Amino acid sequence: MAAPDWMTQLNRLWGGKSEIPVADAKLDDITGLLGGGLFQPLFKWMKEAGPVYLLPTGPITSYVVVSDPDCIKQVLFNYGSKYIKGTIAEAGAFLFGLGVALQENEAWKIRRKAVAPSLHRRYVEAMVDRCFGPCADRMVSLVEDQINADGGRRERVNMESKFSQAALDIIGISVFNYDFKALTSAAPVIQATYTALKEVETRSMDLLPTWRLPEQFLRIVSPRQKAAQDAVTVIQEVTTKLVDDCKKMVEEEEAVGGAEAWARDYLNDANPSVLRYLIAAREEVSSTQLRDDLLSLLVAGHETTASVLTWGTFELLKPENAEQLRLLRAELDEVLGDKPFPDYADMLKLPYLERCFHESMRLYPQPPVYTRRAVVEDVLPHGLGTIPAGQDLLVSIYNLHRSPANWGPASQAFEPMRFGPLSAGQPNELNTGYRYTPFSAGPRRCPGDKFAVLEGMAIWAVLFRRLDMELVAGHDVVMTSGATIHTRDGMLVNATRRETRRKGGGDAVDWANLRPAKDIGEGWWERGIETKGGSGADAKSKCPMPFVK
Numbered sequence: 001m002a003a004p005d006w007m008t009q010l011n012r013l014w015g016g017k018s019e020i021p022v023a024d025a026k027l028d029d030i031t032g033l034l035g036g037g038l039f040q041p042l043f044k045w046m047k048e049a050g051p052v053y054l055l056p057t058g059p060i061t062s063y064v065v066v067s068d069p070d071c072i073k074q075v076l077f078n079y080g081s082k083y084i085k086g087t088i089a090e091a092g093a094f095l096f097g098l099g100v101a102l103q104e105n106e107a108w109k110i111r112r113k114a115v116a117p118s119l120h121r122r123y124v125e126a127m128v129d130r131c132f133g134p135c136a137d138r139m140v141s142l143v144e145d146q147i148n149a150d151g152g153r154r155e156r157v158n159m160e161s162k163f164s165q166a167a168l169d170i171i172g173i174s175v176f177n178y179d180f181k182a183l184t185s186a187a188p189v190i191q192a193t194y195t196a197l198k199e200v201e202t203r204s205m206d207l208l209p210t211w212r213l214p215e216q217f218l219r220i221v222s223p224r225q226k227a228a229q230d231a232v233t234v235i236q237e238v239t240t241k242l243v244d245d246c247k248k249m250v251e252e253e254e255a256v257g258g259a260e261a262w263a264r265d266y267l268n269d270a271n272p273s274v275l276r277y278l279i280a281a282r283e284e285v286s287s288t289q290l291r292d293d294l295l296s297l298l299v300a301g302h303e304t305t306a307s308v309l310t311w312g313t314f315e316l317l318k319p320e321n322a323e324q325l326r327l328l329r330a331e332l333d334e335v336l337g338d339k340p341f342p343d344y345a346d347m348l349k350l351p352y353l354e355r356c357f358h359e360s361m362r363l364y365p366q367p368p369v370y371t372r373r374a375v376v377e378d379v380l381p382h383g384l385g386t387i388p389a390g391q392d393l394l395v396s397i398y399n400l401h402r403s404p405a406n407w408g409p410a411s412q413a414f415e416p417m418r419f420g421p422l423s424a425g426q427p428n429e430l431n432t433g434y435r436y437t438p439f440s441a442g443p444r445r446c447p448g449d450k451f452a453v454l455e456g457m458a459i460w461a462v463l464f465r466r467l468d469m470e471l472v473a474g475h476d477v478v479m480t481s482g483a484t485i486h487t488r489d490g491m492l493v494n495a496t497r498r499e500t501r502r503k504g505g506g507d508a509v510d511w512a513n514l515r516p517a518k519d520i521g522e523g524w525w526e527r528g529i530e531t532k533g534g535s536g537a538d539a540k541s542k543c544p545m546p547f548v549k
Contacts, residue, residue, distance in 0.1 A: 020064060020385040021049040025056065037481030038205060039368035039398040042067075046399045052384040055394070058207055063392050067399035069406060069434035070381040075372055075395055077442035080105060085444075086373025087392055091203035091211070095196045095232050099292035101300055108444075114285070115293050116447040118277040124450045125344045126272065131173045132458035133341035139166040139183055140462045143495055152497070156472060158490040163309040163459070164190055167302035170455055175297050176242040177249070177273040189238050192231035193299050198482035199228035204371060239295045243287055246275045297448070304366040305452050307484040309459055310491050312360025315414040316464070317471050317493065323517040324416060325464070328356055330507040332465040342461045347454060350461065351426070352511070355416035357456045358427050361438040362407075363414060366484040368398035370440065397437055406435040408524035417516040420528030431529045469493040 023045040042065055045053060051068035066072055075083055089102040096102045100111035139162055147155045165182035168190055172180040180187050202224075203211045211218065211225060218225035275294055316325045331352045336342055342350070372393040379386050387393065404411045407418065419427045419436075429437040439446040446452075471477070472492040480488045516525055 021053045023049050023053050023055045023065070037368070037479060037485065038201070038394075039396065039481060039485070040479065042369065042394065042396050043399050043402060046396070046403070050384075051399075051403070051405070052380060057205070061392075063394045064385070064387060065394045065396055065399075066380075067396045067403060068380075068382065068384060069400060069437075071384055072395055072397075072400060072437060073429075073434040073441060074378070074381060075393060076370075076437070076440055076444065078378070079372075079443045082376050082378050083372040083374055083393070086371050087204045088200070088371040092200040094211075094215075094229070095200055095235070095299065096296055097292035098289050099294075099296035101296035111289075111293055112447070114278065114281070114283055115274075115297075118274040119447050119451055121450070123272065123274075123277070124454060127170075127174050127451070128342070128344040128347060128454050128458060130272075131170055132455050133343065133462070135166050135170045135173070135183075136459040136462035137341045138169070139459070140466050142183055143467060144497055147495065147497055154494040154496050157469075157493055157495050159313055159469075159493055160306070160310045160487050160491040163306040163313075164302065166459060167306040167309075167455070171298055171302045173273070174451075175274045175294060175301065176239075177246055177276060178242050188234055189298075190302075192234040193303060194482050194486070195227055195231035196235065197299065197303060197484065199224070199231075201481060201483045235295060235299065236291065239291045239298060240287070243275065243291050243294065246273070247279055247287075250276055250279045301448060301452075303484045305456050307366045307486065308357065308360050308364060308452075309456055310487065311364035311485065312356060312456075312460070313463075313469075313493075314471070314477055314491055315360065315363065316356065317469055318414070321414050324356070324414065326507065327352055327509060327514070327517075328460075329464055330509050331511075332461055333507075334509075336461065336465055340462070342458055344454075346461075347457055350457060351422045352416065352514075353457050353461060354426055354453065355419060355422070357453055357460065358419065358436075358438070359414055359416040360456075362401045362427075362436055363412070364485050365397040365401055365438050368396070368481065368485055370395040370397065400434075401436060401438075408521035408527075410518060410520040410524075413518050413520065415516050415518045415520055417514060418520050418525065418528050420525060422511055422514060424529045427529055433530055466498055467495050468498045469495045 025041075025045070042055075045055065045065070046067050051066070052071060053065050055063045055065050057063060066075060079085075084104050085102060089104055092102045098107075098111075100108065100115050103111055143155060143157055143162070146157075147153070162183070165187065168180050168182040168187055172178045172182075180189070182190060203209065210222070215225075215229060219229060274297065275290075278290060278293070315321055316328065331350055335346055335349045339346075347354075372395060374387045374389055374391045374393065376389050377386060400406060402411050410418075419432075425431070427436050429439075429441045434441065439449040439452075470493060472494055475489070475492045477491050478488040480486050
């Protein structure tokens, strides 16, 4: 938690970092953090102090908050040589254990090398047809059944809950070969995940890190710590059982067909999964290590995508974004018609849908903030300051993505076409000059980026093609956080069935000449996607295209 006025003054005296502006953290700002999210005041202070500033957290402790694209590139790319994860790795150890998510240095390299290949291109493509589409169909069909049972009248639905349930089912099937059936039955692991991640965030900013005390003592004296530890127990028990069950299944299959045959036919199997891939690889690794690696995918995988979908849906249903919603549905009608859900081939024909997902990640990055710790002194670009060894940093992706300096005067508006013409491809950190970095960058870049985008696209394709929705009047959708950006009280919509359109029967749109529906500021459209070889249509061949390269 940030420090109020008197701590700011003490840090000026004791911190010795006068070259970096200091955030003017008032007591009202700190009070506003309670029940909210750290990323919001970080944005306020950026507007006041600039793209790099010092945030005191005690008399002699602080974070340097970094929001400049070139500085963020330098920090993220120098993981291992100049920076480590730092605070978040320490605060999250109780949840992630030895898992790949928060391991550091050589331990991380070993686990990354083992886990990342399981998310290979052919596997992710196969999951669209076998898992993403069917799970999205299940989610929307359940809402349609509720509407039909109520005589076709509007049905009130908490879409944040639906997205979280669908994402958990997808992670269960694709990672563990297990169907949680979260959409149709209680799934305690969802609440347990939120509780545990909220505790990780809270620990990382605690003025007094009491969580470093012995676990058994904390269970007695702190209800918050007991709740967090109980949540981790729920997640670990579920993950352990899934690992054990899958090991038995693979052993039985290998006894019949042999390990080489199973590996060769992996994607032809009825139920390929990350867990089966890792077990069949026969790496010498403990069940605890395997559990913690897969727990990383379970916790991070379903929380992040569900949050992007929640907030993107919120934006698309705002009255001021009616044109963006019309364009999205026109593309879906044109490509899918009355098809129940898309397959992988369809995904390649839905660039506007993918732009909508990227724009949601721009406005609502998951997570909104990363932590790093300098292991050596580092000089930031543009004279923005020197980071001393041992200094903790907050890399604010939320600030980066919403800064008017990076995205123009309409940086807070939802406009999928701000990235340039559709022919320019899809945005990433490289072709936007690190102004857009939703999956981190450098050595710790998320290996599940393609998985997440395709999953989100599949869910939205089914949802917006088959349902009409409107935000519930009088229900305030307020941001809070638990590592990712959540709502305070859910995201409620009134849903009705949408008339399906025949394939190619949507509204006619001149996609080749489509420009932003909103005024994003002079010159900013041309800057949407940039490369050394040019921008916009001229850069088409130079811009990485997820899923087709």
